[in-house]
Amino acid sequence: MTEPLNNSVPVPDDVSLNRSAAGGSSGPAAATTLADVAREAGVSTSAVSRTFTPGASVGKKTRARVLEAANRLGYRPNAIARTLSTRKSRMVGLVVSYLDNQFYPTVIEQLSHLLQQHGYHVLLFIGRDNGPDMDSVLLEILQYQVDAIVLASTMLSSGLAAHCRAAGIPVVLFNRTAPVAGVSTVASANEEGGRLAADYLLRTGARRIAFMAGLDDASTSQERERGFMAALQRAGVALTARCVGQYSLDEARVVTRELYEAARPDTWPDAWFVANDHMAFGVLDALRTDLKLRVPDDVQVIGFDNVPQAAWGGYQLTTVEQDSWRMAQATVALLMRQFDPNHPAHPEQVVIPVTLIERATTLGV
């Protein structure tokens, strides 16, 4: 029984000497385990485990010996093994789409940051489509025993929601609401935001007002539109045009251009409320670059989100700000509350206030 000679597989130069040589295989060094540390320190595995469990009862001397041994061996606890016995992975699944809209990278950054602070990690999934395999992929993520799952701007099938609920894993919808039982929700005051935009535009004297939706079935877009329309109605002004930008910058640009090209100039909108900044950039490109219109003199534009690019010199977009930082904080706080073992994990619905940021794409009031 001789070992095959294989020079191309590097033998690590630091195989722990305290491990049985029985395997004898080449390959990477097996990591040092809790048992190794126990042996080295001359204590039980329980003792080692306890010294790495905050709040567990270990004697001062035991702890010291363990720590010293662990240090000498370069011991790193295996989070996977811990997960298997505690049933807590300290991972949360984050599902996100539309990373081209800067709102979401920002959210990812803030959420991971906060979660990391609490000792949690992010298992990421990018799901472009809400299509059929969205569910299957969610199920995949659940196999990793995530402690919770947050869905950013994505619909959740009610079947999956029920599944999570039964399994006791909290789910939070971020920047979207849904009529699904048992899920938490963190969103902005979207209706209020729509109202803010409408009132502002009305006060500037705009009367030929247009709205661009994101996706017709997205709650976020619907709510913004509802608030916007209600305010318009209250003022007695009808909508001049409405279109759908699919949350895509390119689509928004094309749709805008087509709308103008198909209409007589004297019927052109003099103001736009666009369901998010990302599409508003496309609208502005159509207006200024393609149609050679002057903004805000010929036509005003208000977006939603206040992503970083809205402040860039090339756009200076007036917009309704979503406070993503507060939204992220609320999400994590809510999660921590639900992770608390002696807290009944009631789903919560939180809504964060919005504010209008005045910049250069509107006339001012």
Next chain:
Amino acid sequence: MTEPLNNSVPVPDDVSLNRSAAGGSSGPAAATTLADVAREAGVSTSAVSRTFTPGASVGKKTRARVLEAANRLGYRPNAIARTLSTRKSRMVGLVVSYLDNQFYPTVIEQLSHLLQQHGYHVLLFIGRDNGPDMDSVLLEILQYQVDAIVLASTMLSSGLAAHCRAAGIPVVLFNRTAPVAGVSTVASANEEGGRLAADYLLRTGARRIAFMAGLDDASTSQERERGFMAALQRAGVALTARCVGQYSLDEARVVTRELYEAARPDTWPDAWFVANDHMAFGVLDALRTDLKLRVPDDVQVIGFDNVPQAAWGGYQLTTVEQDSWRMAQATVALLMRQFDPNHPAHPEQVVIPVTLIERATTLGV
């Protein structure tokens, strides 16, 4: 020994009936396990495991019975338990910073997409600083037994690299190179890109040329500068100005403004090469919005990356394109090669070609 009555803890309505009632505790239903399925199907756990292991030998009838039982019970394999016994988590750690530069969200999206296709998942870490706790956090991510780790635009301490190497976990540096042994590297032909930018600018007749670096110790920025300077030197033109934008848009804008304000107008640069697009937007804002200069007539600008915003109407930035999709593909291909058990996991260095995209911030040649 009566159970405490606690109405606030919901009792799930679908506790599996086939599980022992011994525990009797309330709380979420325990997920059905492989053992449950084995019992239900009247076979061994090995049989169940095998029917869920592609390529394992199971009888047709056994497989059918197992599948049927699994289906009836709604069985979902526990990836954590599998990881513990196979020592393969099918998770890769992705460390990223600067999510405000759209290049990285794009990379995250592409990388996750490809990885998902191969049955892998992304454990994400956002590490803003290369500071002291970067290492500790990397170590944390390693505790989750990731099969590999990819570092996007982040330095790697050589100590940590050695650690990974000893543990046999592949690490790949994405969009950065480093003189560390045993790590793979995926980057663009940065020097070539710098040369392209210089040659182009030179051909437009620019002679008072400036360069803005990202971070002085970032390999990417260094290489771009080196190629750029070499080409300038070859042409016998000296650099008019050099500054460092810290890979920050705001910093780039401030630094540019200050540079102009401190110099006599007749010594102002007539062309800029900026180490990435993200900073170039800041430079453009300074030039156009703050300094009221005309681009490209008064001053030309070339960036690097070709992020989506470079094509937006508000900027139309001429830039050296990095092919992030090919970079992502190369990364995943490289990883899959290293995961192949009968492949010696040699680190690789891959460099992807770049191309210059001409837009409206340069004069044309």
Next chain:
DNA sequence: CTGAAAGCGCTTACAG
């Protein structure tokens, strides 16, 4: 093809 058994690296009642 199939099953009994050991093992992956932890944690956690349970006794002492």
Next chain:
DNA sequence: CTGAAAGCGCTTACAG
């Protein structure tokens, strides 16, 4: 405070 032992949910030689 401490340790022996069982268990978390899988996989995988090893026999048959």
